[in-house]
Amino acid sequence: MLTIYAIPHSLYCAKLRIALRHKQLVWQEELPPDGVGSDKYRSIIPSGNLPTLKDGEFILGDSEAIIEYLEEAYPTNPLMPENPRQRAKYREMSRFHDTRLEPALRLFFPLVDPATRDQDIIGAAIIAMNARLQQLDTMLSGFDHERLRLFDCGYPITFVWLRVITDRLGTAVQWPENVVAYDTWLKSTPAIAEEIASYMPHVEDWLAIKLGASQ
Ligand SMILES: N[C@@H](CCC(=O)N[C@@H](CS)C(=O)NCC(=O)O)C(=O)O
Structure with a gap:
């Protein structure tokens, strides 16, 4: 086990x-x-x-x-292709999530609590995130989405947090076309749909603690 x-x-x-x-x-x-x-x-x-x-x-x-x-x-239902260049591109995409997009999301977490919220920092976080989403949009243009890959595991939960937090902050980022289509496809896959369903209550719990009485 x-x-x-x-x-x-x-x-x-x-x-x-x-x-x-x-x-x-x-x-x-x-x-x-x-x-x-x-x-x-x-x-x-x-x-x-x-x-x-x-x-x-x-x-x-x-x-x-x-x-x-x-x-x-455990090679069943592989997440990686055989071709070395494709494998390398999947790793590049996955590391873009872990080292670029998700760190841009992290800027938002301390801003949820009204006690540490700052409009100037929110503005800077939006600008940084929009830049990363634009880069991702361009990178995604090289991919069709048919079956789950290594790099598809990181993005969907970051997108969940980004939508929920910007909504609660009463602001928005610019979601480029390829990113929207990608997010829609990710959520339609069984593994991601199952994970989001079981994960959302924990997002709501976290928000409730951070927002406290101001909700
Ligand atoms: N690159 C790491 C990042 C993981 C990460 O940041 N985990 C946080 C929780 S979301 C953590 O380990 N927190 C505890 C700590 O840093 O001591 C990974 O992909 O596992």
């Missing part, structure tokens, strides 16, 4: 669950013992990363490393 250490509202944990669901693997989940960043959890995985996979005695942190491992160890 595969075990993942995860916390409910983590988008990288959701990214990993999309891959697990697509590959039709069975897994169980545990919270990090003694909490996020605890010494006990760091004795299991020194980086403290969530998610972390336990497959027997084998421990592996980082969603991308874990999905690549699952792809090789």
